[in-house]
Amino acid sequence: xxxxxxxxxxxxxxxxxxxxxxxxxxxxxxxxxxxxxxxxxxxxxxxxxxxxxxxxxxxxxxxxxxxxxxxxxxxxxxxxxxxxxxxxxxxxxxxxxxxxxxxxxxxxxxxxxxxxxxxxxxxxxxxxxxxxxxxxxxxxxxxxxxxxxxxxxxxxxxxxxxxxxxxxxxxxxxxxxxxxxxxxxxxxxxxxxxxxxxxxxxxxxxxxxxxxxxxxxxxxxxxxxxxxxxxxxxxxxxxxxxxxxxxxxxxxxxxxxxxxxxxxxxxxxxxxxxxxxxxxxxxxxxxxxxxxxxxxxxxxxxxxxxxxxxxxxxxxxxxxxxxxxxxxxxxxxxxxxxxxxxxxxxxxxxxxxxxxxxxxxxxxxxxxxxxxxxxxxxxxxxxxxxxxxxxxxxx
Amino acid sequence: xxxxxxxxxxxxxxxxxxxxxxxxxxxxxxxxxxxxxxxxxxxxxxxxxxxxxxxxxxxxxxxx
Ligand SMILES: Cc1cc2nc3c(=O)[nH]c(=O)nc-3n(C[C@H](O)[C@H](O)[C@H](O)COP(=O)(O)OP(=O)(O)OC[C@H]3O[C@@H](n4cnc5c(N)ncnc54)[C@H](O)[C@@H]3O)c2cc1C
Ligand code: SF4
Numbered sequence: 464x465x466x467x468x469x470x471x472x473x474x475x476x477x478x479x480x481x482x483x484x485x486x487x488x489x490x491x492x493x494x495x496x497x498x499x500x501x502x503x504x505x506x507x508x509x510x511x512x513x514x515x516x517x518x519x520x521x522x523x524x525x526x527x528x529x530x531x532x533x534x535x536x537x538x539x540x541x542x543x544x545x546x547x548x549x550x551x552x553x554x555x556x557x558x559x560x561x562x563x564x565x566x567x568x569x570x571x572x573x574x575x576x577x578x579x580x581x582x583x584x585x586x587x588x589x590x591x592x593x594x595x596x597x598x599x600x601x602x603x604x605x606x607x608x609x610x611x612x613x614x615x616x617x618x619x620x621x622x623x624x625x626x627x628x629x630x631x632x633x634x635x636x637x638x639x640x641x642x643x644x645x646x647x648x649x650x651x652x653x654x655x656x657x658x659x660x661x662x663x664x665x666x667x668x669x670x671x672x673x674x675x676x677x678x679x680x681x682x683x684x685x686x687x688x689x690x691x692x693x694x695x696x697x698x699x700x701x702x703x704x705x706x707x708x709x710x711x712x713x714x715x716x717x718x719x720x721x722x723x724x725x726x727x728x729x730x731x732x733x734x735x736x737x738x739x740x741x742x743x744x745x746x747x748x749x750x751x752x753x754x755x756x757x758x759x760x761x762x763x764x765x766x767x768x769x770x771x772x773x774x775x776x777x778x779x780x781x782x783x784x785x786x787x788x789x790x791x792x793x794x795x796x797x798x799x800x801x802x803x804x805x806x807x808x809x810x811x812x813x814x815x816x817x818x819x820x821x822x823x824x825x826x827x828x829x830x831x832x833x834x835x836x837x838x839x840x841x842x843x844x845x846x847x848x849x850x851x852x853x854x855x856x857x858x
Numbered sequence: 859x860x861x862x863x864x865x866x867x868x869x870x871x872x873x874x875x876x877x878x879x880x881x882x883x884x885x886x887x888x889x890x891x892x893x894x895x896x897x898x899x900x901x902x903x904x905x906x907x908x909x910x911x912x913x914x915x916x917x918x919x920x921x922x
Binding site: 775 | 867868870873875876887888918
């Protein structure tokens with residue numbers, strides 16, 4: 464293998480490129496990214512950047528020297544437009560072509576939008592800087608969607624003194640992700656601060672003065688942020704023959720076709736640890752999966768390793784630090800095993816069938832949940848774990 | 859090699875501790891602490907892994 468192309472120059476793509484070099488690969492690496500910026504970090508966008516605490520220079524994932532040391536053929540500000548598996552070429556928006564022996568696809572996701580114009584979304588550095596300029600004390604901000612992203616942005620806007628309204632279609636925010644009890648607790652945190660959180664409300668359109676709801680009612684706002692989930696960037700793969708279905712479909716090795724791998728938010732792969740296919744939009748997964756894809760691309764046929772991680776997620780809202788390990792979706796039961804929901808200091812375990820499938824912790828020392836990671840990784844039995852309150856497995 | 863940590867970037871994910879337990883620990887708030895600044899040859903690979911998985915790009919490995 465002498466030519467490897469990596470499409471998508473963010474967390475997953477960069478991690479893949481670095482892993483290729485760490486594995487000793489010394490051939491060409493072309494790293495293609497649609498954004499003009501060198502790889503930067505997204506989680507601070509809805510936190511420190513929106514709050515005005517960090518400037519753009521703090522977001523770079525690597526120093527220029529570290530990037531240079533990777534010896535990349537870096538193509539920034541140009542998107543991949545097509546893929547020919549037969550001739551093994553990636554076609555770029557500027558008309559050029561990148562031939563490859565191995566390909567890693569890490570094109571991430573983009574925000575879902577609503578009909579109408581003038582609303583903000585929050586995915587790129589530009590998005591964050593634009594929204595931050597508009598946020599100030601007394602401004603009326605409507606956030607559509609009370610998921611983690613919308614909640615973080617609402618928290619920052621509240622801190623900046625904005626009048627914040629959050630509109631959420633579900634009856635309980637985040638119930639599908641963390642369960643009803645946890646979702647209610649996370650919702651109450653907004654309400655306690657005076658954020659106007661309205662659940663069971665469907666927004667149909669962004670208007671000139673705010674948003675319109677399904678019943679026709681209008682809610683006025685100075686700024687609107689739409690945070691209603693995301694869509695995988697797979698359109699450029701249309702006609703390539705690769706299987707797309709809410710993400711680029713891969714096997715347990717993150718392979719989508721011979722010598723074509725995917726990583727990060729865009730990848731839907733089979734995670735053997737949970738026995739299901741999943742697509743994870745978490746920062747640490749992007750890095751880990753980029754590494755795994757790179758290793759498997761270079762590995763000999765029999766030496767590849769399934770990518771079977773315990774997903775990890777964190778979120779900062781107001782003064783709360785939220786952390787979760789595992790795959791919480793579709794769980795059968797939640798049990799608070801330590802602390803107290805009402806105090807916003809707790810550890811909650813998640814059961815799927817009869818094993819521990821996840822853990823959610825709020826305001827707890829990280830050591831309290833690190834051992835849960837191991838319990839999830841080994842598929843520890845639920846009953847024993849909850850009975851003792853402490854996973855049997857050691858760190 | 860020397861390891862550098864920008865503690866104010868750290869988001870308390872603990873990934874570095876998982877990758878290199880002899881080099882990193884976390885304080886009660888979860889913020890990473892360096893157990894050592896000098897990294898021996900046998901630890902370099904683990905620390906590289908920590909640099910790669912740290913979600914905050916808070917860790918760097920530099921030539922001493
Ligand atoms: C505001 C915000 C806050 C977040 N906070 C957290 C958090 O607190 N905790 C957490 O765990 N996760 C968080 N995340 C999620 C985390 O940032 C993502 O999981 C991670 O960025 C995924 O990395 P990626 O490289 O897979 O995709 P992306 O970061 O989306 O990168 C994909 C890149 O590919 C480029 N691209 C797309 N199409 C093409 C094309 N055709 N050709 C070339 N390039 C293309 C894009 O421009 C982009 O730069 C947050 C995300 C956002 C947006
Ligand atoms: S991996 Fe990075 S963010 Fe996580 S605890 Fe270590 S230094 Fe902090």
